[in-house]
Amino acid sequence: MLAQSFSWQVTVIILPLVAALLCFMLPKWGRWLGLVMAFAITGSVIVLAYQVMNQGALRYAVGGWGAPLGIDLYVDGLSLLMLMVVALVGLVVSVYSMAYFKAGKAVHFWPLWMLLWTAMNALFLSADIFNLYVTLELLGLAAVALVALAGGVDALGAAMRYLLVSLLGSLCYLLGVALLYHSFGTVDIALLAERVESTPAVWAAMALMTVGLLFKTALFPLHFWLPPAHASAPAPVSALLSALVVKASFYILLRLWLEVFSQDSTAAAQLLGVLGAAAVLWGGVQALRQTRLKMLIAYSTVSQIGYLFLVFPLASLMAWQAGLYLLLSHALAKAAMFLAAGNILCFGGHDRIADLDRVAQRLPLSLTAFALAGVSSMGLPFSGGFIGKWMLLDAALQSGQWWWVAVIIVGGLLAAAYIFNVIGHSFTRAEISHEAKPVPAIMEWSALVLALAAVLMGLFASWPLAVMDIGAPFGGGGS
Amino acid sequence: MSSDLFYALTGASLFTLGLYALIKHAHILRKILAINVMGSGVFLLLVALAAGGQQAFDPVPHAMVITGIVVAISATALALALMLRLREASGLAVLPDTSPEELSEQLPEAPSDVASKNNGKNA
Numbered sequence: 001m002l003a004q005s006f007s008w009q010v011t012v013i014i015l016p017l018v019a020a021l022l023c024f025m026l027p028k029w030g031r032w033l034g035l036v037m038a039f040a041i042t043g044s045v046i047v048l049a050y051q052v053m054n055q056g057a058l059r060y061a062v063g064g065w066g067a068p069l070g071i072d073l074y075v076d077g078l079s080l081l082m083l084m085v086v087a088l089v090g091l092v093v094s095v096y097s098m099a100y101f102k103a104g105k106a107v108h109f110w111p112l113w114m115l116l117w118t119a120m121n122a123l124f125l126s127a128d129i130f131n132l133y134v135t136l137e138l139l140g141l142a143a144v145a146l147v148a149l150a151g152g153v154d155a156l157g158a159a160m161r162y163l164l165v166s167l168l169g170s171l172c173y174l175l176g177v178a179l180l181y182h183s184f185g186t187v188d189i190a191l192l193a194e195r196v197e198s199t200p201a202v203w204a205a206m207a208l209m210t211v212g213l214l215f216k217t218a219l220f221p222l223h224f225w226l227p228p229a230h231a232s233a234p235a236p237v238s239a240l241l242s243a244l245v246v247k248a249s250f251y252i253l254l255r256l257w258l259e260v261f262s263q264d265s266t267a268a269a270q271l272l273g274v275l276g277a278a279a280v281l282w283g284g285v286q287a288l289r290q291t292r293l294k295m296l297i298a299y300s301t302v303s304q305i306g307y308l309f310l311v312f313p314l315a316s317l318m319a320w321q322a323g324l325y326l327l328l329s330h331a332l333a334k335a336a337m338f339l340a341a342g343n344i345l346c347f348g349g350h351d352r353i354a355d356l357d358r359v360a361q362r363l364p365l366s367l368t369a370f371a372l373a374g375v376s377s378m379g380l381p382f383s384g385g386f387i388g389k390w391m392l393l394d395a396a397l398q399s400g401q402w403w404w405v406a407v408i409i410v411g412g413l414l415a416a417a418y419i420f421n422v423i424g425h426s427f428t429r430a431e432i433s434h435e436a437k438p439v440p441a442i443m444e445w446s447a448l449v450l451a452l453a454a455v456l457m458g459l460f461a462s463w464p465l466a467v468m469d470i471g472a473p474f475g476g477g478g479s
Numbered sequence: 480m481s482s483d484l485f486y487a488l489t490g491a492s493l494f495t496l497g498l499y500a501l502i503k504h505a506h507i508l509r510k511i512l513a514i515n516v517m518g519s520g521v522f523l524l525l526v527a528l529a530a531g532g533q534q535a536f537d538p539v540p541h542a543m544v545i546t547g548i549v550v551a552i553s554a555t556a557l558a559l560a561l562m563l564r565l566r567e568a569s570g571l572a573v574l575p576d577t578s579p580e581e582l583s584e585q586l587p588e589a590p591s592d593v594a595s596k597n598n599g600k601n602a
Contacts, residue, residue, distance in 0.1 A: 069539075130543055137550045141557055148561055156565040157575035160507060163558055167514045168501065174547065175494065175521050181540065182528040228575075 007060045008048040009073040012083065012121045015041045020114035027107040031098055034110040038094035041117065045087040049467075052080050057471025059127065072188065074127035076471025078324065081464060082124040082251055085328050088453065089243050089335045090117055096339055096446035097236045100346075105234070108149055116142040116240065123248050128187040129177050132252050133170065140166035140216070143245050146237045147229050158228035165215050165225045169249075172212030179205040180260070193259040206261045206268065213256075216249035218302060219272075219309055220279030227286075227298040235342020238294065242301045243335035247327055250308055257312065258320070258474060269312040276309025277407040284414025288421065293341045293351035296418055297334070300377060303411060304330045307392065310404050314395045320474040321465060322391035328464065329384025329457045333373040336450035340370040343439045343447060353422055357430035360423070363439060367426055369447035374419035376454040379412045384457030486527035493520030507562045507572045511555060518551045 019037035023030040052058055057076035065071070075083070094113070101109055119138035126132045144166065148159035181187055183202060184195040196202060218226040226246070230238050257265070283303025290296040304326075311323035343366040344359055345351045360367045376383035379390075389408055396404040457464065468474070497517030501510050522544045529540035566572040 130546075134546060134550065137554065141554060144557065144561070148564070151568075153565070153569045153575065156561060156568055160558075160561050160565055161574050163554070163561060164501070164510055164514065167554055167558075168498075168517075170550075171494070171514070171517050171521055175524065177543075178521060178525045178528060178540075181525075181543075185537075187539075 007073070008044055008051060009058065009060045009075055009125050010062065011044045012041060012048060013073075013118060013125065015044060016114045016117040016121060020111045020118060023114055024111040030110040031101075031106050034114060035094055035098060037114065038091050041121075042087040042091045045083050048075065049080055049084060052076075052470060053467070071131055072127040073125040074190075075125055076473050077468045078251075078254070078471075078473035079124045080470065081324065081328060081467055082247070083121060085331045086117070086120050086124070086244055089239070089331055089450065092446050092450050093236045093239050093335065093339070096239075096342075096443055099440040099442045100234070100236055100342065105149065109146070109234075109236075112142055112145050112149070113236075113240070116146065116245070120244060120248055124251065127189055129180065129189060129192070129256070130187040133174050133177055136173065136216070136249065136252065137170050139245060139248055140170065143241055147233045147241070149237060150232055150234050152232070154228065155232040158225070158232045161225045162229040165222075169212040169215035172208045172215070174212075176205040176207075176209030176212065179208070189255060189259050193262075196260055202261075206256075206265065209256060210253065210261075210268070210272075213249045213253045214275075217246050217253065217305060219275055219305060220282050220302065221275075223279065223283070223302045223305075226302060227295055230298040230301065230338075231292065231294040235338055235345065238298075238342070239335040239338035242298065242338055243331040246301070246305060247331060250305070250327065254320075254323070255473075266313075269315060272309045273313035273404065276306040276312070277404065279303060279306030279309070280407055280411035281306075281414070284411055284418065287418040288414065290418075291353055293344060293353055293356075293422060294338070296353065296422065297337050297341055300337070300415065300418065301334055303415065304334070304377060307389070307408070307411065310392060310396075310407065313401060314392075314399050314404070316395050316399060317474050318391055318398070319395035321468055322388050322395055324468060325391060325457075325461075325464065326385065326388035329376050329388055329454050332450050332454035332457065333376040333383075333385065336369050336373040336447050336454060337377075339443070339447035339450065340366045340373070343443050344370075346443070347436055347439050349435070349437065353425050355430040356422070356426040356428075358428070359426040361427075362436060363444065365444035365448050366439070367423070369444070369451040371419075371423055372448075372451035372455050374415070374423070376451075376458070378415040378419060379408075382458040383455045384461075385454070387458050387461045483527050483530050486530075487524050490520045490522075490524030490527060493517070493523065496520075505573050507558075507565070507574065511558045511562065514558070515551065515555060518547065522547055 015037060019034060022033050026033065052075055060073045062071045062073060097109060116139065119135050119142055123132060123135035123139060126135055144159050144163040147162055148156055177187065179201050180192060183199065184192055186192055215222050230242050233241060280303050283299050283306060287296050287299035287303060290299060307326050308323050311319040341351060343363060347363055348357065376385035379385040393405055393408055396402065494517050497513045497520060500513035504510060504513065525540045525544050529537045562572050
């Protein structure tokens with residue numbers, strides 16, 4: 001549509017890719033290059049955001065080839081918000097990593113993290129389902145390599161399991177792509193949305209693609225790989241995986257269900273809702289039972305992912321907005337939690353909840369970050385999580401499906417229980433006191449900045465809601 | 480049965496066969512091979528579906544298959560590298576929580592794995 005030789009959509013993909021190659025070739029300069037590039041990428045995302053907010057949704061045909069044959073990059077309100085939350089979390093995690101990694105480990109972290117960023121930006125900009133497959137695979141491979149970075153049997157085993165699950169998920173998805181392409185002769189999402197009919201091939205494709213993406217999004221009962229992988233990775237990697245990577249496959253699912261599979265999928269949508277409800281409860285109960293802080297936070301992710309799937313049976317404009325709002329505030333809050341847990345781990349040398357030993361007095365900033373992020377996860381006013389849950393409650397009541405309300409309330413209580421469990425232990429003195437190592441101030445402040453952003457999302461709710469409407473990504477879901 | 484349909488069905492059965500092997504076998508190398516068999520099934524299906532019907536020959540699925548093969552090779556390389564690292568660290572190329580019964584059933588070479596690890600330690 002827009003005939004222009006320069007596009008910011010391409011820039012936000014090329015910049016992290018170039019950064020990854022440079023960090024790989026110049027390992028000595030990797031940290032500084034990575035940090036400078038993180039600022040540059042965030043800058044170009046801001047320029048792109050400015051452009052989209054002035055001109056509306058943008059479509060850019062790479063190389064001038066256009067939709068049926070070439071690759072289109074499409075950005076609307078939904079993609080833009082995802083790009084922005086990745087940029088915000090990515091920038092803060094980059095700053096955190098400067099202090100977190102010792103020189104040796106950083107050599108591998110920076111190229112992989114920049115590749116992960118490339119894959120995510122490309123994924124959120126892709127307009128066709130095959131390109132989504134390629135970016136999904138890139139994302140999976142980079143994420144697995146980052147988990148393995150920690151070394152040790154636990155991390156390697158978790159990474160191996162993650163890789164196998166991730167490949168299985170992508171192959172199911174690819175099989176769905178093959179069926180859709182055979183039926184309608186296109187992989188472009190917009191064209192598919194026009195041509196799609198209700199045939200057995202489409203049902204099979206829907207089932208395959210949904211199951212494949214559920215594996216990657218770790219919806220109960222396909223969440224088994226997530227807690228070990230997220231808990232055994234280094235702290236910045238855990239933050240990136242829990243906050244952003246699982247959301248990327250959820251984004252594809254959302255796109256497909258909004259545009260391609262929007263007709264006669266009521267029963268399947270109810271099933272997704274039931275699985276989501278089970279995830280909220282199961283994740284919450286498991287989080288309560290954990291004795292290690294990082295495992296607790298990982299199970300909390302399982303639980304919070306469940307909320308995102310409650311929007312499928314509701315399928316109203318408000319429900320979709322609520323889902324996206326919850327996704328964004330969870331991304332910020334969960335990144336803050338994992339960074340704070342990284343500080344606590346670095347400080348005391350362990351993350352056993354029972355032996356937190358007066359962390360509240362000795363690491364006040366990190367514990368504040370954890371508590372504020374917890375406020376958003378519980379959905380207390382006036383945090384981002386509160387707005388998202390409130391809209392979800394409202395949407396559930398409006399559609400007359402009151403049973404989801406019970407799930408949302410019980411889930412909130414469980415979240416409160418497991419978060420206060422941690423906060424309570426952090427005020428008490430442990431029987432055996434441990435040697436403590438000082439934590440760099442920059443690491444404490446990074447966690448706090450993200451937690452504050454999660455809370456601020458509740459105070460400035462109108463702006464993200466206005467951005468969501470650009471290009472009307474949820475227009476088709478209003479039925 | 481037309482030959483296209485035959486190839487498509489073969490592709491689907493390869494996918495299912497691979498899925499079965501992925502779940503059944505404990506050794507990671509077998510799991511990686513199973514994933515590759517599943518991938519071949521999907522590629523065969525893509526090409527078979529492209530040839531179906533009377534319309535002009537469609538090159539797009541072939542481009543997809545080539546891209547898919549590149550992805551599969553990189554994924555396999557990463558998986559094999561990870562497997563070797565895991566074996567170096569734990570002495571066994573199996574996922575961490577595999578039960579001992581499964582091990583003895585499926586891994587006749589397991590004792591030699593452990594032995595080689597011990598040798599490594601002694602040396």
